[in-house]
Amino acid sequence: MRDQRPPTGPSPFDRKELPADLRALLPGDDGYADETRTYNLRADVRPGVVIAAASAGDVQAAVRLAAARNAPIAAMATGHAVQPVPIGPDAVLVTTRAMRGVTVDAEARTAWIEAGVLWGQAVAEITKFGLAPLNGASPSVGAIGFVLAGGHSPTLGRAHGYAADHVHRIQVVTADGELRTVTAANDPELFFGLRGGKGNFGIVTAVEIALFPVTTLYGGSLIFPAASARTVLNAYRAWTETVPETMSSSAALLRLPDLPFLPEPLRGRQVVSIRLSCTDPAPAGAALIEPLRAAAAPLMDLVREMPYADCASIHSDPLDPAPVQERGGLLRELTAETVDALIAIAEAPAAAPDLVEIRHLGGAFAREPLVPNAISYRDAAFTIFMATIGAPDPAQTHAAQSAAMELLRPWCTGYTLLSFMADVDAVEQGYRPEVLRRLVALKRRVAPANLFRLNHNIRPDA
DSSP, rough: OOOOOOOOOOOOOOOSSSTTOEEEEESTTHHHHHHOSSSSSTOOOOOOOEEEEESHHHHHHHHHHHHTTTTOOEEEESOSOOSOOOOTTTOEEEEEEOOEEEEETTTTEEEEEEEOBBHHHHHHGGGGGOBBBBOOOOOTBBHHHHTTTOOOOTTTTTHHOOOOGGEEEEEEEEESEEEEEEEEOOOOHHHHHHHHHHTOOOOOEEEEEBBBOEEEEEEEEEEGGGGGGHHHHHHHHHHHHHHHTTEEEEEEEEEEEOOTTTGGGGTOOEEEEEEEEEOHHHHHHHHHHHHHHHOOOOOOOOOOEEGGGGGGGGOOOSOOOOOOOOOOOOSSSOOOOHHHHHHHHHTOOOSOOEEOOOOOOOOGGGOSSSSSSSSSOOSEEEEEEEEEEEESHHHHHHHHHHHHHHTTTBBSSSOGGGOOTTTTTTEEEEEEEHHHHHHHHHHHHHTOOOOOOOSSSTTOOO
């Protein structure tokens, strides 16, 4: 596919300074466009050099190259998230797409996952052993970035907490180019910061995560016409106050395109979708969701008992790359007035988001893990996330999303999880002040030159 981005311009990197044993690509080289292409086409990723890493050793060489020039460096597996700042010609980009190893220890209920692994691949490998990870909704999201940002699992999260709560060890290349295996025992501060601080303290090449003995779910989506949205969302609001931790769920207001890959009843329609994932047996799960099924007549009822390997069908996130503009936050409560505000946002006459979603928190999300990490604001009741696909006028879309968040301000905590933090948000919105101070001190220790700054940057001089 031909690269549609504007030309990068001359690279300040000299081909002679690039290690000969690396797959290092400069702008204009064959493969450069493919290696830097992102899932979110709004991402501005045009580095001076891209290192296509096949091993942790390749990542070490890339970090040493960047450190020698004091050039910013970033890692990318899929490009789902938009970088807060562009990755421009002064930068080194490490792509980890070739690092796809997944090793499962069924007896220990753990998996060792390399930096390029996507959740679809991880789930397929892990479920062969009758186990399940705390994975994301989309099979095309990179597992490592998801975990390092905290990792909100829409399938098992309320039962077990955040993915970062269940990390055993982390292999990371730090700013000095050293490859370290970090645990709670050998470096508790770095272990604390990596789990929730994302890419601020090094480039993670692999993690060991806990797995859970889950083989089936009672899950899927109940899809209702937009005309039923107020009734359905208020029923959902009351229902979430009664459900056990075995039930994870979200509610989404969607504007669906008129495209042939969608089921005919949904094409070109505005709908409300209740997404459900229950680890209880099917009869118990069916009894739990009966109040939602009775709330209104659904256009489609896709809830069923399914093998865990099919969990991506619950959200059915788009797999094809597209330009996406997004915004996120946290809600302290969901009231009837909040529901009215959500509907007003979805029905806005100009630049309304294509997706407005709330995800139910509480349960294990609200509990501190046995080994503390950087995830803050566990007292929130719901996440709020909105996305506009295509966004032909980014400024108008930004203004509309800002107005939407202002409308929700009476119920927002003022903070957001790093997993849902858009490029327009400040890193201070992601952490309690005492956690942020701790992360700044850690950044000052392990990356004082702020080599890893092409992210939601925790500055060592803050």
